[in-house]
Amino acid sequence: MRKLIGLLLLGAFAFYLVSLMPSVFSPQSRDHLETVGKPIIESAEQVSGSANVVTAIVVQYRGLDTLGEVTVLFVSALGVALLASSLKDRVFRSMFADDDGGFILQTGGRILLPFIVLIGVYIVAHGHLSPGGGFPGGVLIATAIFILLLTGQVSAMPHGLLNLLETLAGLGFIGLGALGFMGDNPSFLTNVLPKGQFMTLFSAGFIPFIYAMVGIKVASELTTVVSSLTEEGDAGTPKENHR
Amino acid sequence: MTLWIVLFLSILLILMALAAVFARSLASAVIILSALSLFTSLLFIMVAAPDVAITEAAIGSALTTVIFVLALYRTRTADRADSGSPKNSADEGALALRSTSEADHA
Amino acid sequence: MVSPLLFIIGPLGTAFLMILLNRRLVSLILALAVTLALGILALSWLPLTLQAAQPMVVASIPAPLGIPLSLDALGAGMAIIVALSALLVILYSSTYLRNDHAPVTYYAVVMLLLMASFGLVLTRDLFNLFVFFEILCISSYILVAWEQNSSALEASFKYMVLGSIGSTFMLVAIALAYRAAGSLAMADIAKAFSQANRGEVIVAAVLFLFGMGVEAAIFPVNTWLPDAHSSAPSSISALLSGFVIELSLVVLFRLGGTVFAQIHLLPVLQSIAIAGILVGEFSAFAQHEVKRTLAYSSIAQVGLMLFALSLGSPEGAQAGLLQLLMHAAAKSTLFLVAGYFILRTGSRFMEDYKGLGRRMPLSGLFFGLAALSLIGVPPFFGFFTKWGILQAAVNLGGTIAWIGITSILLGTTLEAIYLFRIFQILYAKGENDQVAEMEWPAVTAVALFVLVVVFGYFLLPVLTPVAGAAANALTNLF
């Protein structure tokens, strides 16, 4: 019976969208955009000073979306840490009961670790020049740390430190945004820092700093998420007092 | 030229989506899902969206797969713990596979 | 005047501080202080917004390029309801959740729920609305799964699946809107949709209706609500039933009135509302657990508000918003008191509360007053709001309006019966051993809610102009 409802629902959904296909989704003509993207591209250099227009949009034009996105990650990290804190089965202890991933895996991981972190930091720092930015860079740094976790070299993460990094980075993001209130027309997230020379590393005002905050936050949050899912007992909550 | 690449990738994507949702074993479904997200980021490159491609590759295929594997491992090991009988690692794999397939048909 | 962006930065910064300091008492004090401050901020902005809406700009970039925000009478009014009821519920949960294992996380997630609620009401950008809506949903998922027993976990998972399907549909609707308007600002999309061909607007409207409808507990997509509200901690059920679902309903309705104005959704919404009232009341009638009864009654009340809003007339919308305020106070009282009934007797079933009204006199009284107002018994606030809705429906006339009136009256009688049944149990002869009354924070919180419910009539002269200004804010996007 459920399969029937599923089919029925999706049939209607598909019929409607297919009937819209020709009129709505005709390919845009080649050389000009009618959307809001066109004025943004033209004003990107002057308003944000960032060569990567997508980064300019993510951090400045639609900065509130990114604030919301960082909050989404923050909430789901809190939720996962909370729910995972009572998963008592010693997952990783049993996984590595007899062998801890072997010598090759461990040394290979240790060699790879600095390079991946380097790439991650590079992507975060060059968010306003080349593709990538706080989110993929942060994820890369977190993946580098997972190598230690997944090869069993580290069993528990320093949750106090991760917790500190995560919240300080969040407060840093809000602080940088609040700088905007100091500018001539005060509003949140205005890019008041000097925009520097276009297309060079030290350009685009506060965008690199905000992306650095986002990178730190994403890296520490994802490490908390994965480590609270792999460590045993109430790993998600620092011991000294109740989270 | 790009049309042919996009056409090929799209057909591949749809087949993978079908495979991911209707795969026989759960483990292969998760692997196909991470491959699907990798090919989606390839498609993003073809559509001149490198930012999105990096993020999709980093979050979609690398990170989501880690969490899926953890979920798979936990639901499988807990299954064995319920059965309560101590197993040495030799036939652990066999039982694990069987219990996964059981979980599908139940 | 302090910038209304504080509605968004305030709770977020507090949540970060709480997790940083990681102390239970500090988090509680921070939570109370911030909700009170935001309530006062909303009150300070209210008189200004009554004359004209206060548009704001993020990152000093004008609307189509940047994200437009605007605080109007509806926004300020909802912000006051959200801030004050959150303040009282946090005060209540300070002792209700005494032996909880992660109190700091609890207060932090409630703060983020508040941030999302304020954001939903402020934003005038479709994708920004989606992001805040997603934060609201995820915080609700976590808070519903808070008790971590198997029924809470399953209820939360079911809620997440429905919510995710809803979000997927909303994103498709946003894609259609961006395609039609080339911009994400609601004003541009409204303009573009008014000229676009009807098929496109209908599909976008139905997708959005489904997406937001899950959270607004509209009839076909609210199967998650009874499980979620009955397995969540009572303070959370009070928040969810108090303002979270109403907020999504109001925001959804504002979109219906402005962005999707071209297609006449009103008759569709009215029939959905009537279905919601009937389904809610009949299923509440058949329940044995106190919180499931209250959850189904919330479905019916949301149906009632949707019916009032979808009458289309200004006095209908005004009566609906006043009903929203009354329901926030009355339903929160019922859930908060039910929380202590469960805490004291250890059972969720109404049969086990024999004589509890006599043994916990204050809670019994509060429960009674709130229930009477919910039914709409004359001296209480509920009577005037329900009467206003019936009045607006009569003035409108038409078959659907009359079907609505009969279903409201039928629903009210059913509501009276099942709430009276609870009274009978509460004041039945039987056990007389003394049961500890609610702790003082809970008593003050519930008492303040009951004040609104009992003396609502005297607040009417103040509330009607605000509700009137909020009602016309529903149909145009300042």
Place this chain on the structure above:
Amino acid sequence: MISVPQVLYITSFLLILIGLYGVLTQRNLIRIVIALNVADSGINLLLVTLGYVDGGRVPIFTPGVQGAHMVDPVPQALVLTSIVIGFGVTALMLTLVMRIFAQRGTIDASRLRGLKW
């Protein structure tokens, strides 16, 4: 001749359909989460192709590139947010699945009382 955006629109709709069908009919909880991820990929593809201009260039200013032929950057910024939100929801759902399994010993929706629909 069929153009790149139309191929991608069809693919994204099919992905969304497959994903939603999987969510509605699969019984294993992890498969429901997998199907949701498939639908998310479909949605992200749909949003990105909205901004595609045939033969458009990557929206990044490098020496010698003017803004004229650039692809529309706004949908790309939206998809960045949507991917992260999708991950947040998936992580939370999978943790719930682990907890449900730890307590009920089964991840088959039809056997879980609360999840019948």
